[in-house]
Amino acid sequence: MGLANVIIPVVDARVQDAISDEQAQFFLDNGFLVIRNVVVGEELRLVQDEMQKLYDKGVAGNDGDPDYMYGIGVKSGQQILRRIEYVIDKSDPMKALLAHPFILRSVEKLQGRNLIPTWDSMVLKAPDEGVIVPWHRDAAVPAGCTDTRPIFNVDFYLDEADLKTCLWVIPGSNKWTKAESDARCAQPGFTTEDAIPVPMQPGDVIFHNIEVLHGSPEGDGNPLRRTVYYEFRPGEIEAEFGPHTLEYLANKQHVLLDCIERRKAAAYSQDETPYAYKPTGAFAISSPKQPEQYRYAHEFYWRR
Template sequence: MGLADVDIPVVDARTQDAITDEQAQYFLDNGFLVIRNVIVGEELKLVRDEMQQLYDKGAAGVDDDPDYLYGVGVKSGQQILRRIEYVIAKSDPMKALLGHPFILRSVEKLQGRNLIPTWDSMVLKAPDEGVIVPWHRDAAVPDGCTDPRPIFNVDFYLDEADLKTCLWVIPGSNKWTKEASDERCRQPGFTTEDAIPVPMQPGDVIFHNIEVLHGSPAGDGNPLRRTVYYEFRPGEIEAEFGPHTLEYLALKQQMLLDCIDRRKSAAYAQGETPYVYKPKGAFAISEPKQPESYRYAHEAYWRR
């Protein structure tokens, strides 16, 4: 199948409650799925404003906070903000966003009821200083894992991503062997003959499998592009293979429940049908508890 044969489905979060079976199959086959109009109206304004405050803080320079990460700007050669970790802990609208019912119902369709939110970050291309993101996989499925359910990121776009700033993906590369993936990543330069661009508008979302090859070229005259990543993993896979401890999974489940409740009280979410999180088996929750934190540092919960 050539790239011309990749028929990208149109998914609009305003007209359906979750992704359809056909859209889910497209994601499983190709490793990515574009969903339009997930964040709209007042919520989009709030989220953009909150994340702009974090960006402004980081762009001014933060020396004593490891959550703010920097790279070398392509124009200035100076340290340029490229990523901010744990955005849920830093913003109430980002907590409510984790409870987005369309997103959670769609994640459940792909991963099952025992879904776990595992990472939350904002990745950036600073104006006219976009740092190249070479072809890569975010991570690999753990060795020995035969569970076919995908591990993936939900990418919330807060700014327009045009051909200067958008993600490029290689459809179907989520099914490649490690050897094939490594060979493609070793090719010099950011070549795109086997890839497609994915332009986005503010409020749109991409689901992308951690094993699909993706990247973006260096910026040259690019505007600011902010994208928030929420990663989800099936609880059974995480429990068996890690990298986090079982304690971490339980803490993140309680955090998810709290964020779902927070969304119910948000003015912009009135009229939504809330997502009902009912994990089962070993992941069943007997009693919701108020989270002690919204920032559970990964390194404190790595398996030893």
């Protein structure tokens, strides 16, 4: 499909309960989907304020907390905050955000009822110090997996992303072979002749497949851009191939159930129809339990 033929559908979370069949097919074909007006009003303000606190902590110094990650700023050459892991653990509004019903219904449409939340982070471009993100895939579908359901990230934008800070994607590259992907990523510089920019407003969301090629140029006078990433995987794929253990999957299911209950209690969610998480088969939950924690560190649950 040529770039001239890529017509990005208009998806507005204010007027839909979930993505449509046609919008789901666009995502499957192209590897990304833009959804407008997902986080609005009081919730958007709360989430922005909470993530600003984490950003400020990371800029001021974090007492050696490994969840705060840094890169070299393009202007100063100094260590610049670029990523914060486990944001659900660090903020109650981020717990409620995980349970956003439009998002979960849409994830279920693409992955099925046994969806698992597997990752939560905030990725940053610091003001005037945006670190280049070269062309890349987030990960690969496990070798030997024939299940065609997508593994993908849900990217919540907390700030405007203009052409200086926005994500660029290569539509359809989620279907490329590894050799094709590697060859494109090996090209020098951040070239965009086969890519499209995806400008965003605060509260908008991108679904992006872990195998779609994407990246962003370095900042030059860029404002702060904060993006929260929640990754989801079909439980059946994760159970068979990993990388996490089955214990991790069960823990994260109880985290999701807890977050759904938290969202029901939030003042800004009272007009919503809550998402009903009803996993089946080996993933069915007979008795929900309070999570022991919200930071199940990946390194303790990798398969050996």
